[in-house]
Amino acid sequence: MQNIVKEKKNNSFTKKNLLITAGIILGFLVVMYLAEGNLLNRQYKSLIVPIGIYIILAVSLNLTTGFLGELSLGHAGFMAIGAYTGALITLNLNMPEAVEFIIALIVGGFIAAIFGVLIGVPVLRLKGDYLAIVTLAFNEIIRSIINFLGITGGAMGLSKIPRYTNYIWVYILVVLTIVIITNLVNSRHGRAISAIRDNYVAAESIGLKVSKYKVMAFVIAAFFAGIAGVLYGHNLSVLKPADFDYNKSIEILVIVVLGGMGSVRGSVIAAAVLTILPEVLRAADDFRMLLYAVVLIAMMLFNSSGIRTKLEESGKLPKLPKLTRNRAK
Amino acid sequence: MGSVLEQLINGLGTGSIYALIALGYTMVYGIAKMINFAHGDIIMVGAYVLYVTVTQFKLPVIAAVAITVTFCAVLGITIEKIAYKPLRKAPSLAVLITAIGMSFLLQSLALLIFNANPIAFKSIIDVQTVKLGNTTVSGVTLVTLIVTMICMITLSLFISKTKAGSAMRAVSEDKAAAQLMGINVNRTISMTFAIGSALAAVAGILFVCQYQSIKPTLGALPGIKAFVAAVLGGIGSVPGAMIGGVLLGVIESISKAYISSELTDAIVFGVLVLVLLVKPSGLLGKNRIEKV
Numbered sequence: 376m377q378n379i380v381k382e383k384k385n386n387s388f389t390k391k392n393l394l395i396t397a398g399i400i401l402g403f404l405v406v407m408y409l410a411e412g413n414l415l416n417r418q419y420k421s422l423i424v425p426i427g428i429y430i431i432l433a434v435s436l437n438l439t440t441g442f443l444g445e446l447s448l449g450h451a452g453f454m455a456i457g458a459y460t461g462a463l464i465t466l467n468l469n470m471p472e473a474v475e476f477i478i479a480l481i482v483g484g485f486i487a488a489i490f491g492v493l494i495g496v497p498v499l500r501l502k503g504d505y506l507a508i509v510t511l512a513f514n515e516i517i518r519s520i521i522n523f524l525g526i527t528g529g530a531m532g533l534s535k536i537p538r539y540t541n542y543i544w545v546y547i548l549v550v551l552t553i554v555i556i557t558n559l560v561n562s563r564h565g566r567a568i569s570a571i572r573d574n575y576v577a578a579e580s581i582g583l584k585v586s587k588y589k590v591m592a593f594v595i596a597a598f599f600a601g602i603a604g605v606l607y608g609h610n611l612s613v614l615k616p617a618d619f620d621y622n623k624s625i626e627i628l629v630i631v632v633l634g635g636m637g638s639v640r641g642s643v644i645a646a647a648v649l650t651i652l653p654e655v656l657r658a659a660d661d662f663r664m665l666l667y668a669v670v671l672i673a674m675m676l677f678n679s680s681g682i683r684t685k686l687e688e689s690g691k692l693p694k695l696p697k698l699t700r701n702r703a704k
Numbered sequence: 705m706g707s708v709l710e711q712l713i714n715g716l717g718t719g720s721i722y723a724l725i726a727l728g729y730t731m732v733y734g735i736a737k738m739i740n741f742a743h744g745d746i747i748m749v750g751a752y753v754l755y756v757t758v759t760q761f762k763l764p765v766i767a768a769v770a771i772t773v774t775f776c777a778v779l780g781i782t783i784e785k786i787a788y789k790p791l792r793k794a795p796s797l798a799v800l801i802t803a804i805g806m807s808f809l810l811q812s813l814a815l816l817i818f819n820a821n822p823i824a825f826k827s828i829i830d831v832q833t834v835k836l837g838n839t840t841v842s843g844v845t846l847v848t849l850i851v852t853m854i855c856m857i858t859l860s861l862f863i864s865k866t867k868a869g870s871a872m873r874a875v876s877e878d879k880a881a882a883q884l885m886g887i888n889v890n891r892t893i894s895m896t897f898a899i900g901s902a903l904a905a906v907a908g909i910l911f912v913c914q915y916q917s918i919k920p921t922l923g924a925l926p927g928i929k930a931f932v933a934a935v936l937g938g939i940g941s942v943p944g945a946m947i948g949g950v951l952l953g954v955i956e957s958i959s960k961a962y963i964s965s966e967l968t969d970a971i972v973f974g975v976l977v978l979v980l981l982v983k984p985s986g987l988l989g990k991n992r993i994e995k996v
Contacts, residue, residue, distance in 0.1 A: 446797055448804075497981050503796050504739045508931060509980055512973035515928075519970040621924070625804060632801055664812035671805030672787055679794040 399550050410542045422650055424610050427545035428603050429646040431552045433630040434639055435599035440628065441636035442560055443592040444572030445503075449494065449510035450600050451623035452517040455616070456490050457483035457601025458608035459527050462536045465609065476539040480548070480605050487601025488594045490517070495593035514624055522616040532615035533608075540610040548606065552599050557639050559595065568592050569637075629667045632674050710839045711961045712954060717845035717914070719953020720852035724907040725930030726937065726945035727859065728900030734876035734940040735896045738796065741803035742783055744927010745810035746901050750776045750908030751918045752814060755825050765828045773905045780901025781894045789890075807924075814920035827913040848910045855906060856946055859899070863942060872896060876940070925969075929956075932976040938989025947987065 409415055410423055432450060439447045461483035465475050494513050498506055521527045528534075559565045567588050570578040579585050608614050630649050634641030653663045725747060732740045753775045757768035787806050791799050831843025863869040874882040875892045883889050911926060912918055929952060937948025952972065959971045979986065 440797075444797065446800055497977065500984060501980055504800060505935070505980060505984065507800060508739070508935065509977055511928065512932070512976050516970045516973050516977075519967060523964065523966045523970070621928075625808065628801070628804070636797075661816055662812075664808060664815065668805045668809035668812055672802050672809065675794070675798045675802040675805070676787070676790055679791055679798055 395554075402550075403546055406542055406546050418654065419651075422654060423542050424540055424545050424606070426647050426650045427542070427549045428606050428610070429627070429630060429650055430549050430643050431599055431603040431606070432627045433634065433642040433646045434552050434556050435596040435603070436627050437631050437634075437636065437639060437642045438556055438560070438568075439592050439596045440631055441638065441642075442565065442568050442572065443589060445589070445592075446507040446628075447510045447593070447596070448507050448621065448624045448628070449514035449517075450596070450627050451619040451621070452510075452514035453487045453490060453597040453600035454604035454607065454623070455517055455521060455619035457487040457604030458614055458619070459521060459533070459604075460486045460601070461605030462533050462608040462614055463526065465537055465539065466533070466535070472537070472539060476544070476609070479539075479609070480602055483605035484598045484601040487604065488598040491594040491597025492590060494597075495590040498589075498593070511621060511624070514619070514621060518616050518619055521619075527616070528614075530616060532613060532618075534613045536608050536612045536614065538609060538612050540606045545606060548602060552602075553639060553643065556595075556599075560639070564588065564591065626667065629670055633670050707839055710841075711957050713839065713841050713845060715954035715957030716950060717848045717953070718957060719933075719950035720848055721907050721910050721914075721949075722926065722930045722933045722953050723946045723949025724852055724855060724903050724910075725926060726934040726949045727856075727942065728904050729931050729934040730937070730939055730942060730945040731872075731896050731900050733934070735872065735893055736784075736788065736792075738788065738799045739803060739931065740788075740897075740900070741800070741927075742806035742810055743900065743904055744923040744925075744930065745807050745814075746776050746780060746904040746923065747908035747911060747926060748814060748918075748920060748923035749779060749810060750905035751825075751912040751922055752818060753905075754828070754909055754912065755823060755918055758828060759825075768828070769909060772909060773902045776905035776908070777898040777902040780897040780904075784894060784897040789893075807927075811920050811924070818918075818920065820920060822917045822919040825912050825916055825918050827916055828909075829913045844910075844913050848914070851906065851910060855903060859903070860942065862899075868892075868895060929972060932972060935976060935986055936979050938986025941986070941988045944986055944988035 406423065410420055432454065436447065436450045439445055461479035464479040464482055468475050468478065470478075494510065498509055501509060522530055560568070567578070567583050568591070570583060571585055571588055575585065630645045631642055633649065634643070634645030649667075652666070656662070725743065728743050728746075729740065732738065732743070750772050753772045754768055757763045757771050758765070761768075763771070783806055787802050788799065791802055827844060829844050829847045831847055833843055834841045834846060863872060871882070871887045871892050872895070874885065874887055875889055879889055882892075907926075907930075908923070911922070930949065933948035933952040934945050935948070936952060937944025937946070939945075952975070955975060956968055956972055960968045963971065983989075
């Protein structure tokens with residue numbers, strides 16, 4: 376059985392990878408054309424970077440929420456750690472731009488990942504609702520500590536962060552994120568993660584180390600959230616603790632839910648749609664939060680209604696992994 | 705900075721508001737096995753309804769309070785019917801996300817109707833400050849303590865003595881068996897939401913009387929803290945919610961006075977994390993056994 380799987384993988388290896396590489400290059404040309412050409416006005420051009428940042432955030436949150444099946448409400452917290460670490464590095468180092476920024480990205484990601492371990496390990500004992508609340512609690516703890524510390528500028532935040540983030544950096548990192556997460560999800564480890572979501576007890580009983588995989592998913596998601604945070608800070612050039620509250624985490628969650636939990640492609644599309652939509656509907660800016668709320672409720676009602684199953688069976692909608700009922704009876 | 709006793713009494717005041725909100729969480733969790741994230745925002749709705757009835761319609765205080773409580777109870781039932789009932793067989797993640805959506809929906813509706821600027825609101829509780837030796841207790845705190853005490857005693861009696869109360873206990877114990885015994889499960893769930901939301905409305909009224917300002921996000925933080933209180937006491941347990949709420953209020957007020965007011969939230973949530981790690985089922989909660 377394993378041989379067949381391996382063989383199949385090897386066959387599709389060259390052709391598929393060539394196509395993917397071509398797609399990545401084509402995508403870059405399209406983004407470059409959009410960013411440099413006259414097709415878009417400045418307002419829309421300024422959206423390219425946020426879209427990329429949200430794609431990274433959504434794809435990484437999808438790993439914990441969609442693939443591992445645990446709701447994490449603390450993604451903005453990891454993002455904050457990355458953003459502040461990165462900003463402090465570029466503000467204090469005096470090195471060439473590219474070197475400084477690469478260091479900021481890597482260190483920002485790693486510090487966020489370390490916090491991912493710190494949070495992931497205790498969180499292992501919990502699941503479902505409790506886990507969601509603890510991640511929310513961690514988000515608030517991180518935010519109030521950032522608010523309290525002197526080095527992070529307290530409630531005033533940090534300003535004059537160099538604007539290093541541009542569409543090239545964002546594009547490279549978006550592609551890296553998507554490639555790494557998709558490969559992970561399709562790998563042996565990714566299947567283990569999905570197995571834990573589908574049936575926790577069964578996964579454990581066939582010898583999967585549930586704790587290990589849970590921490591793994593948390594840490595990887597935190598790492599990418601940290602990187603997205605670094606990009607975010609160097610795009611806005613100012614950071615305030617209030618930017619990373621619970622609402623930010625929900626915003627990312629909305630993207631994941633709209634795109635489909637367990638679908639990387641869906642997250643990418645939803646990130647673009649939900650970033651562009653409020654700009655297009657400028658007049659309806661007040662309705663943005665309302666829109667998010669309605670999206671969350673409507674998607675959940677739609678997913679568990681019969682319509683979704685019918686559409687999936689007739690092939691009109693891609694099939695998403697079914698979440699298991701792990702509610703106490 | 706007052707004496708330790710004063711801080712304790714203040715903490716008791718805030719804590720009893722948390723306890724009222726936590727009761728709603730715990731009852732709904734016991735019956736519907738879900739965290740009703742929108743519960744905190746019911747407090748906010750209650751505050752706004754009170755504001756509208758008192759300042760716009762110029763109703764007497766008693767009538768305004770009655771309307772507020774009824775409105776929130778009906779709102780609670782409506783939310784359950786629209787958003788949660790269709791998801792009763794859905795995975796817990798779906799229900800949790802819907803509840804978060806509901807919370808967002810209430811907040812953004814309030815934002816659209818009343819906009820984000822905080823509204824100043826004069827307390828409807830007109831009780832003089834009481835002096836006991838060196839410690840002063842504000843009238844609002846005193847009323848808060850008395851009102852919560854009455855609510856809790858009534859609720860405990862209701863749950864333990866009446867037929868509807870035992871129906872609630874039966875449904876939270878075993879839904880299917882309760883149905884077989886002829887209990888109307890849907891009605892019991894609606895009733896739980898109504899009671900929980902009514903308690904949240906009372907909490908909302910007491911809350912605005914204490915802080916005298918209303919904004920759309922008013923319910924979010926007390927909501928989450930009340931949830932922490934519910935977990936601290938053991939979610940699903942009614943006395944646990946009361947103890948947890950009061951304990952949390954005291955911890956908060958002490959750390960605000962003696963440690964740092966900026967770190968208060970971090971300390972409160974730190975307590976939650978600690979409790980969940982040491983005793984995941986809370987102080988008075990029952991251990992759940994994982995069944996295949």
